[in-house]
Amino acid sequence: MTEGARQSVEGGAVLRFAPHAKFRFDAVRQAWIVLAPERLLLPDEQAVEILQLIDGERAVDGVIDELVRRYEAPREMIAGDVVKMLQDLVDKKVLRR
Amino acid sequence: MSAVEPPLALLAELTHRCPLRCPYCSNPLELSRASAELDTASWKRVFGEAAALGVLQVHFSGGEPLVRRDLTELVRHATEVGLYGNLITSGIHLDAGRLKELVEAGLEHVQLSFQDADMISGDRIAGLAGSQQAKRRAAGLVREAGLPLTVNAVVHRQNLDRLGEIIDLAVALGADRLEVAHVQYYGWALRNRAALLPTRDQLDAATATVEAARARLAGVMVIDYVLPDYYAHRPKACMGGWGRRFLNVTPAGKVLPCHAAETLTGLDFPTVEEASLSEIWHRAPAFERFRGTDWMPEPCRSCERREIDWGGCRCQAFALTGDAARADPACALSPDRGLLVGARADADEAAPDFIYRQHSAVPRRSPDLVSSSA
Numbered sequence: 001m002t003e004g005a006r007q008s009v010e011g012g013a014v015l016r017f018a019p020h021a022k023f024r025f026d027a028v029r030q031a032w033i034v035l036a037p038e039r040l041l042l043p044d045e046q047a048v049e050i051l052q053l054i055d056g057e058r059a060v061d062g063v064i065d066e067l068v069r070r071y072e073a074p075r076e077m078i079a080g081d082v083v084k085m086l087q088d089l090v091d092k093k094v095l096r097r
Numbered sequence: 098m099s100a101v102e103p104p105l106a107l108l109a110e111l112t113h114r115c116p117l118r119c120p121y122c123s124n125p126l127e128l129s130r131a132s133a134e135l136d137t138a139s140w141k142r143v144f145g146e147a148a149a150l151g152v153l154q155v156h157f158s159g160g161e162p163l164v165r166r167d168l169t170e171l172v173r174h175a176t177e178v179g180l181y182g183n184l185i186t187s188g189i190h191l192d193a194g195r196l197k198e199l200v201e202a203g204l205e206h207v208q209l210s211f212q213d214a215d216m217i218s219g220d221r222i223a224g225l226a227g228s229q230q231a232k233r234r235a236a237g238l239v240r241e242a243g244l245p246l247t248v249n250a251v252v253h254r255q256n257l258d259r260l261g262e263i264i265d266l267a268v269a270l271g272a273d274r275l276e277v278a279h280v281q282y283y284g285w286a287l288r289n290r291a292a293l294l295p296t297r298d299q300l301d302a303a304t305a306t307v308e309a310a311r312a313r314l315a316g317v318m319v320i321d322y323v324l325p326d327y328y329a330h331r332p333k334a335c336m337g338g339w340g341r342r343f344l345n346v347t348p349a350g351k352v353l354p355c356h357a358a359e360t361l362t363g364l365d366f367p368t369v370e371e372a373s374l375s376e377i378w379h380r381a382p383a384f385e386r387f388r389g390t391d392w393m394p395e396p397c398r399s400c401e402r403r404e405i406d407w408g409g410c411r412c413q414a415f416a417l418t419g420d421a422a423r424a425d426p427a428c429a430l431s432p433d434r435g436l437l438v439g440a441r442a443d444a445d446e447a448a449p450d451f452i453y454r455q456h457s458a459v460p461r462r463s464p465d466l467v468s469s470s471a
Contacts, residue, residue, distance in 0.1 A: 005316070005317065006315055006316025006317055007316060008316075018245075019243070020205045020206055020244065020245050022181065026151075026153065028103055028150075028151035029103070029151065033153065035153060035154065035181040035205075036245075037183060037205065037206035037208075037245045037247060037273070037274065038154070038156070038183055038206065038208065038247065038274075040105055040106075040153055040154065090316065091315055091316045091319070092319060093245065093273050093274075093319070
């Protein structure tokens with residue numbers, strides 16, 4: 001398979017938006033949106049916060065650390081949700097390593 | 098009525114001209130001539146109005162959008178006004194130079210159609226010799242240009258048995274996404290229904306094939322697949338509801354809630370020359386007609402799914418019952434369900450020849466084709 005296998009989201013993975021995925025604020029709807037090929041995602045408040053931490057430098061562990069700090073919540077709880085969401089977006093090719 | 102939300106996407110049918118003649122083409126039976134097409138300035142104005150209205154994505158479609166010589170200029174303008182641009186193409190006229198121009202103009206994604214994994218069958222369905230070879234070449238160009246690629250495969254009785262091979266083809270071509278679309282029976286496809294409707298056994302095998310492939314290809318290729326109406330229990334939420342999510346502008350500038358809406362009689366669809374997209378979206382009677390739930394008859398009106406499937410498809414209701422305001426016969430609760438179920442028997446008869454799409458008032462059977470392997 002030329003395009004390689006599935007990318008899995010681990011703590012050390014540094015993720016970025018795929019070149020043709022656009023994460024931006026939509027002035028008409030006054031909401032953050034993700035545009036991808038023939039797809040539109042409307043992330044909720046928590047998802048927006050996670051996506052704003054995806055900067056192509058911070059590893060997934062760093063994203064989780066930051067959210068733990070902000071919410072003062074147990075790490076395992078946050079980590080599970082974050083990894084699940086990021087893996088889904090990697091599988092949809094919105095994010096990549 | 099409560100505030101109308103802005104549309105998400107615009108299907109811009111730039112032309113009805115196309116090198117292919119697929120017998121399930123979604124274009125209307127009365128195809129527009131080149132001389133009737135909106136000019137460059139009008140399309141640019143439409144894209145500006147769409148972005149201002151809240152449209153986020155534009156699908157450059159047709160017919161074959163590459164036959165428009167101003168396509169690059171249109172893509173550039175759509176990018177400038179902030180629209181995310183998808184090209185929906187047969188790939189037949191795509192070359193590296195043209196694609197480079199389009200990428201520089203801001204095109205984000207290409208959706209390429211395939212008629213079959215078998216080249217001879219694919220050429221026969223498309224009505225053009227050499228088409229499937231040209232498409233494979235086009236897919237390579239898209240990947241080389243660094244654009245994401247969606248392979249679109251319209252499936253039906255005459256190619257559904259090769260769905261596994263179609264999936265393998267899409268993976269081999271480097272597609273990020275495969276859209277497996279069952280034929281929708283209006284217009285050309287309704288004329289060819291007896292040649293296209295799959296059997297129950299074919300459908301069950303195809304569904305199993307998709308499920309297995311999805312598991313195997315997770316993270317490699319996304320597969321979009323929707324069960325066809327003729328074997329479904331509940332209707333699809335056509336277009337996400339009438340006048341809720343999508344706008345379609347035809348080559349001649351008519352504004353529709355979906356690409357098949359011109360098959361409905363008794364509705365007056367305004368053109369982009371007559372009013373702005375915003376005025377049409379918010380106030381045109383044709384858009385208000387089936388928006389929301391107020392128009393619904395029973396069994397939809399009291400159905401708990403009325404805001405999930407929005408009564409199904411108006412064009413299908415009209416095509417089968419002659420009344421666009423009835424429940425979609427795809428729903429098992431529809432009193433007209435028998436009209437749709439009865440047609441399934443056709444799938445057990447020998448398939449008639451295709452009636453290929455063409456610019457002509459009276460379509461005729463086409464004799465000049467390679468014969469079917471089936």
